Amino acid sequence: EEDVKDVALTSLDTISAKSIGETITFRARLHARRNMSSKLAFFVFRQNTAHELETDSLFIQWSEHIQPEAILQVSGYLKAPKQTVKYASLHDVELAIKEMHIVAEPTASLPFRPYQVNASDHTRLEHRVVDLRAPASNALFRLNAAVCRYFRNYLDGQGFIEIHTPKLQGSATESGSSVFTVEYFGRKAFLAQSPQLAKQMAISSDMGRVFEIGPVFRAENSNTHRHLTEYTGLDVEMAFKHHYHETMYLLIDLIKSIFKNVYANCRPQIEALKEAFPHDDLVWTEETPVIPFAEGIRMLKESGWEGDVSEDDDLGTRDEIRLGELVKEKYNTDFYVLDKFPVAARPFYAMLDPNDKRFTNSFDMFIRGQEILTGGQRIHEPGALLRRMRDAGIVPAGSLEEYMKAFEWGCPPHAGAGLGLERVIMLMFKLGNIRFASMFPRDPKSLPE
Ligand code: ATP
Ligand code: AMO
Numbered sequence: 001e002e003d004v005k006d007v008a009l010t011s012l013d014t015i016s017a018k019s020i021g022e023t024i025t026f027r028a029r030l031h032a033r034r035n036m037s038s039k040l041a042f043f044v045f046r047q048n049t050a051h052e053l054e055t056d057s058l059f060i061q062w063s064e065h066i067q068p069e070a071i072l073q074v075s076g077y078l079k080a081p082k083q084t085v086k087y088a089s090l091h092d093v094e095l096a097i098k099e100m101h102i103v104a105e106p107t108a109s110l111p112f113r114p115y116q117v118n119a120s121d122h123t124r125l126e127h128r129v130v131d132l133r134a135p136a137s138n139a140l141f142r143l144n145a146a147v148c149r150y151f152r153n154y155l156d157g158q159g160f161i162e163i164h165t166p167k168l169q170g171s172a173t174e175s176g177s178s179v180f181t182v183e184y185f186g187r188k189a190f191l192a193q194s195p196q197l198a199k200q201m202a203i204s205s206d207m208g209r210v211f212e213i214g215p216v217f218r219a220e221n222s223n224t225h226r227h228l229t230e231y232t233g234l235d236v237e238m239a240f241k242h243h244y245h246e247t248m249y250l251l252i253d254l255i256k257s258i259f260k261n262v263y264a265n266c267r268p269q270i271e272a273l274k275e276a277f278p279h280d281d282l283v284w285t286e287e288t289p290v291i292p293f294a295e296g297i298r299m300l301k302e303s304g305w306e307g308d309v310s311e312d313d314d315l316g317t318r319d320e321i322r323l324g325e326l327v328k329e330k331y332n333t334d335f336y337v338l339d340k341f342p343v344a345a346r347p348f349y350a351m352l353d354p355n356d357k358r359f360t361n362s363f364d365m366f367i368r369g370q371e372i373l374t375g376g377q378r379i380h381e382p383g384a385l386l387r388r389m390r391d392a393g394i395v396p397a398g399s400l401e402e403y404m405k406a407f408e409w410g411c412p413p414h415a416g417a418g419l420g421l422e423r424v425i426m427l428m429f430k431l432g433n434i435r436f437a438s439m440f441p442r443d444p445k446s447l448p449e
Contacts, residue, residue, distance in 0.1 A: 017092035025075040071103040078444030115215040136276035139269035150261040165198030171398030191217035199237035204406035209238040230442040244377035247415035280429035284335040314345035324369020339363040346430040348388040351377035354356035375417020
């Protein structure tokens with residue numbers, strides 16, 4: 001290791017025929033070797049993507065023992081390929097290797113090779129480090145980071161404050177979904193199912209507009225393609241002036257700005273991803289359809305849909321997917337909003353529609369017929385909030401007692417939403433399984449013992 005020179009390293013992506021004559025040093029994984037004869041071998045190196053390099057007889061014997069996936073530091077000069085009768089050159093440029101050092105070597109054999117196409121989803125997820133070395137997985141996490149970056153950039157530009165709320169809570173934070181209990185110095189604490197309480201309390205603290213990117217825990221024993229027990233929540237909360245639609249339209253603009261930036265700036269990653277997960281780019285329209293929930297039910301019924309749907313109850317997954325198809329036919333968009341959800345489909349904090357108490361001032365946003373975001377206006381009047389809690393059988397104790405104070409002490413009208421990062425990634429890029437959008441996915445069965 002001491003022999004490894006401290007020199008500037010070149011990225012293999014920057015090499016082209018223009019580089020001929022240069023001497024370079026790079027560090028890469030040995031992806032594979034192909035011995036052609038005792039005098040000629042090809043080394044395939046990988047820095048996210050594979051690059052093929054030719055070497056000559058001097059190194060062939062010495063390098064026999066080097067394992068694939070070893071990390072090598074290589075120096076040499078770039079030359080024009082020689083065209084021989086036997087081996088027509090496939091490349092614009094070749095490297096004459098002068099030095100090769102082993103920087104690190106695997107000591108255990110790998111369960112599969114990163115490019116191995118026949119490895120099952122289960123094997124890939126089980127041995128995530130190896131799977132993440134494949135270009136599609138690697139690209140996926142750059143896209144994951146890009147979605148967070150564009151979310152943050154947009155909200156920074158709109159005067160939002162990034163906050164970090166506690167994940168240890170004194171009570172459940174999201175009625176309707178199950179909560180993880182942890183031992184907390186001789187008593188029980190709970191893992192936050194959403195930053196819901198804290199982000200609303202921030203509004204009562206006169207923060208005006210806040211957002212958070214953080215972990216969300218759900219003790220749901222849902223072994224589906226779209227549920228995790230720990231996921232990344234992109235949450236927003238803001239005081240508004242007159243109407244919760246101010247927040248809804250800001251969120252629509254936010255989501256479309258994420259789409260626009262990702263498709264404009266992440267083309268190489270999207271193309272790498274399409275090799276493993278073939279799909280079409282999302283289609284969306286300048287004007288996003290905002291469909292009242294009751295109108296969505298009408299659309300389903302008029303289409304002859306056999307599902308049992310009603311204005312008073314949430315839609316099931318199959319109903320939502322069918323509605324997504326109908327919306328695509330009518331408006332030619334994969335992205336749309338359902339507004340005014342029925343009371344039964346919403347938690348206690350949702351503001352009732354003042355014009356029709358069967359519904360709430362709340363919405364979901366969908367891509368390709370599946371939910372990516374839930375949001376809406378919250379009750380800020382403490383008496384009404386207490387009544388809704390009692391109706392839902394919720395005792396205002398623990399963290400909820402603290403939460404209630406935020407309204408008793410005066411809180412402006414506000415609205416917000418939560419977006420699931422892995423959901424967005426899964427649906428934008430049609431991964432088919434949310435686990436691929438999470439680096440080390442947590443579901444009811446996946447936690448290492
Ligand atoms: P919410 O934002 O309301 O939590 P969600 O997208 O997280 O919505 P759930 O509310 O947990 O999902 O459930 C909504 C849909 O997911 C339901 O339509 C239900 O059919 C489906 N679902 C939940 N759990 C399962 C499961 N174990 N198997 C199949 N489908 C499930
Ligand atoms: P909700 O429970 O709908 O709303 O969650 C918000 C968004 O989080 C994502 N999501 C999930 N992703 C992966 N695995 C799960 N188990 C899972 N459950 C939810 C979805 C969903 O749209 N407090 C409200 C938000 C708000 O009103 O501000 C809430 O948590 O993308």
